[in-house]
Amino acid sequence: MKRILSGIQPSGIPHIGNYFGAMKQCIDLQNEGEDYLFIADYHSLTTNPKPEDLRARILRLAVDFLACGIDPEKTVFFRQSDVPEVCELTWILNNLVGLGFLERAHSYKDKIAKGFTPNNGLFSYPVLMASDILIYQSNLVPVGKDQKQHLEMTRDIAIKFNQTYGETFVIPEEKISETVAVIPGLDGQKMSKSYNNTIEIFFETEKAARKKFMSIKTDSKGMEEPKDPESCSVFQLYKLFATPAQVEEMRRRYLAGNYGYGQAKQALFEAYMDFFAPMRKRREELLADPGYVQSVLKAGAEKARAEAVKTMKTVRERVGLA
Numbered sequence: 001m002k003r004i005l006s007g008i009q010p011s012g013i014p015h016i017g018n019y020f021g022a023m024k025q026c027i028d029l030q031n032e033g034e035d036y037l038f039i040a041d042y043h044s045l046t047t048n049p050k051p052e053d054l055r056a057r058i059l060r061l062a063v064d065f066l067a068c069g070i071d072p073e074k075t076v077f078f079r080q081s082d083v084p085e086v087c088e089l090t091w092i093l094n095n096l097v098g099l100g101f102l103e104r105a106h107s108y109k110d111k112i113a114k115g116f117t118p119n120n121g122l123f124s125y126p127v128l129m130a131s132d133i134l135i136y137q138s139n140l141v142p143v144g145k146d147q148k149q150h151l152e153m154t155r156d157i158a159i160k161f162n163q164t165y166g167e168t169f170v171i172p173e174e175k176i177s178e179t180v181a182v183i184p185g186l187d188g189q190k191m192s193k194s195y196n197n198t199i200e201i202f203f204e205t206e207k208a209a210r211k212k213f214m215s216i217k218t219d220s221k222g223m224e225e226p227k228d229p230e231s232c233s234v235f236q237l238y239k240l241f242a243t244p245a246q247v248e249e250m251r252r253r254y255l256a257g258n259y260g261y262g263q264a265k266q267a268l269f270e271a272y273m274d275f276f277a278p279m280r281k282r283r284e285e286l287l288a289d290p291g292y293v294q295s296v297l298k299a300g301a302e303k304a305r306a307e308a309v310k311t312m313k314t315v316r317e318r319v320g321l322a
């Protein structure tokens, strides 16, 4: 059976862009192979978060993922840092990676272009990511387009190791989700926490959720005027939650006029509430039982770690450490 592995950074409160762009894919893939999913908390350290913030985000991501449908019976769900062997592998792989190779990484170049002063962790981020993938002998890695180059680097590193020290690692395949649309945020740009335009998957109260939906930016067309559904974020978001018949009905109303943005936002809000209703219920149960979430992560870490230790035994022998 194929081993499918993915990781997500605990970089903020999960929003509906994350859900449709990344989390849903992990949830849907659960029946297709032997699934590994981890919270990439070591990677998050590259941005030097406050310890209490990092701790809270890790837990939030774990709870939200479980609420949205990660099934610990099907998926080995764990925290990256519960398997410290990946750091040992990172160190070993570092010695096969040239500086020029890392300097070519888009994610690194982008951050430099935005004026960040990079630390060594950010620079060697792709090596840690390669270790994540290789240590579990993963066959398939579902990622967004932005991670394509990291996957190519992982393959290069694995090939180099195998050529230097003998066959050790499975060469992983990428699974790029080209079909996932870019989810627009409150202001119509790509939804992203860096743009401060996100709609969270879960809110503290229904009132807070409704307020967010009502603040989606639209043009200033009056109530009676016909409107363009395709250029409107409210309509684009509605498509994620409504049935095809409901979507057609809203399209017709937009084009016909006498349909205000306030009404469209209310319909969107209701569709969103319905869509996440079962997940919200599950989340309430999880929040009432924090020990359960910790026990899931612990059991996941034990399974993952056993695999990692096995790989590291071979790696240590191959490079001459054992």
Ligand code: ADP
Pocket: 009, 011, 012, 017, 018, 019, 020, 021, 022, 143, 144, 145, 146, 180, 181, 182, 183, 184, 190, 191, 192, 193, 194
């Ligand atoms: P953010 O942009 O809020 O910082 P991340 O970069 O942490 O989000 O993204 C985590 C995952 O969610 C990535 O796989 C990314 O492709 C996906 N994702 C984030 N925002 C969107 C969006 N607006 N539309 C589609 N996918 C998204």
Ligand code: TRP
Pocket: 005, 006, 007, 008, 009, 040, 043, 128, 129, 132, 133, 141, 142, 143, 147, 150
């Ligand atoms: N770099 C990925 C991201 O920012 C997260 C990640 C870390 C990852 N390690 C991984 C994804 C291993 C897939 C496999 O989205």
